[in-house]
C-alpha cells in the first residue's frame with residue numbers, strides 16, 4: 001500500500017472511535033483498525049458518571065472531571081443518553097456519611113454553573129438548581145402515597161415511582177436523586193460506526209486484527225510506523241494505541257513498560273415483572289469488595305434491568321485485578337477469567353452470578369426476588385493506569401514521539417483523550433495548526449435517529465442481548 005496516512009488508530013472501542021472521528025472532523029487522514037466486526041464491543045458502560053456520585057471515595061477533582069467529560073460526550077452522542085436520574089442511598093449498615101455526599105453535591109452544582117457559563121450548550125443535566133434533590137424519611141412516606149406516573153417529569157415523581165418498591169427502612173436518610181443519566185453502549189457504537197462509514201477521511205477496517213507494528217522512525221523513509229495486519233501493511237505518521245486492556249501488547253513490542261492495572265468485571269441482565277411507571281437507576285452504596293459492596297440496578301426498556309454488585313460473587317472476580325510488572329506490560333488473567341473473556345461463559349456461571357445479583361437487589365427491593373435471568377452478562381476487562389485501583393479518570397500518555405497510548409478508565413474520558421492527541425499531532429507538525437476547535441462533530445450529527453435505532457438493534461442481537469437493550473427508556477427526538 002503506497003498511501004501514507006497521517007494517523008493509524010488501533011482499537012475501535014469508545015476511545016479509538018472518538019479519536020478517529022475527531023481527527024476525521026478536521027480532515028486528517030486516518031485509518032482505524034478493529035479486530036471484531038463492529039465497533040464499541042469491549043467492556044460495557046451503562047452510566048454517565050456526570051459527577052462521580054457512584055464513588056463516595058474519589059477526590060472532588062475526579063468528580064469535576066467526570067462531570068465535564070460526561071457533558072462533552074453526551075453532547076456528541078445524545079441518542080445514547082437515557083435521561084433518567086439516579087437514586088443514591090446509603091444502607092444503615094454502611095460507613096458512608098450522608099452529609100459528606102451532600103457537601104460534594106453542592107460543590108458539583110457550583111461547578112456545573114461554571115460549565116454552563118463557559119458554554120450554555122453544556123446545560124444537558126437540567127438546571128443546576130435541580131442537579132440534585134434530597135429526601136427525608138417523612139418526604140419518602142408522603143411520596144409513597146402519591147399515584148404512580150408513567151413517565152415522570154419531576155424528581156418527586158421519580159421518587160414516588162421508585163419508593164413504592166424500596167425497603168427504605170434499611171437506608172440512611174436523606175436519600176438523594178441526582179441527574180446522572182443512563183448511557184447506552186449499543187446506541188453509541190451504532191452512531192459512531194455509521195458516522196465513520198460516512199467519513200471520507202477515516203478508513204474503518206473492521207474484522208482486522210493488527211498483528212504487528214514496526215517503528216521505522218529512524219529508517220529514512222517518509223513515514224514513522226508500519227501497521228501489519230494479516231494481509232496488508234499500512235504506513236502512518238502517527239500511531240494511536242487504543243487497544244483498551246490490550247494496549248500492553250504493543251507496548252511490549254516497543255519495550256515500553258509503564259505500570260498499569262487490568263481489571264475484569266461483569267454486569268448481569270435480568271428481567272423483572274412489568275411495573276407501572278419508570279423508575280430511576282437505583283444505587284445502594286457499600287464498600288467495594290466486601291460482601292456488602294455497592295448494588296446498582298439500571299433500568300432498560302421492556303422490563304430488562306442490568307445489575308452490578310461490587311462483591312466477588314457478582315461483578316468482581318477472584319484475581320480479577322492484575323498488575324503489569326517489570327517483565328510483562330501485558331499481564332495474563334487466570335484460566336477461569338480467560339475462558340469468560342475470550343471463549344464464553346458456562347451457563348451455570350451465568351445462572352449463579354445473575355441470581356446472586358438478583359438477590360443483592362432484593363435486599364433493598366423485596367419484589368425484585370421474582371426477577372429472572374434476562375440474557376448473557378455484559379463483561380470485559382479494562383485498564384487503569386498506575387497502581388491506584390480507585391482511579392476513575394485516566395487519560396492518555398505519550399511514551400514516544402509520534403506514539404500515543406489511550407488509558408481511559410471511564411468511557412466519558414474519550415473526547416478529552418482525542419483532543420489531547422489532536423494537540424500532540426499539531427505540536428509534532430504531523431498536521432498543520434487547526435485554528436478553531438469545536439465540540440460539535442458534523443459526522444456524528446449527520447447520523448439520523450432511525451439509522452441508530454436500526455443498527456443498535458442489530459448490534460444488540462448480533463452480540464446475543466435482547467433487542468430491547470438497544471432502546472432508551474425515554475425516547476429522544
Ligand SMILES: Cc1cc2nc3c(=O)[nH]c(=O)nc-3n(C[C@H](O)[C@H](O)[C@H](O)COP(=O)(O)OP(=O)(O)OC[C@H]3O[C@@H](n4cnc5c(N)ncnc54)[C@H](O)[C@@H]3O)c2cc1C
Nearest residue numbers: 011013014015035042043045046047210243244409410411
Ligand atoms: C463491567 C464494567 C462496567 C463498566 N461501566 C461503565 C459505565 O457505566 N460508565 C463508563 O463510563 N465506563 C464504564 N466502564 C468502563 C468502560 O467500559 C471502559 O472505560 C471503556 O469501554 C474503555 O474503552 P477503550 O476504547 O479504552 O477500550 P475497549 O473498549 O476495550 O476497546 C479496545 C478495542 O481494541 C480492539 N483491539 C484490541 N487489540 C486489537 C488489535 N490487535 N487489532 C485490532 N483491534 C484490537 C478490541 O477489540 C476493542 O474493540 C465499565 C467497565 C466494565 C468492565
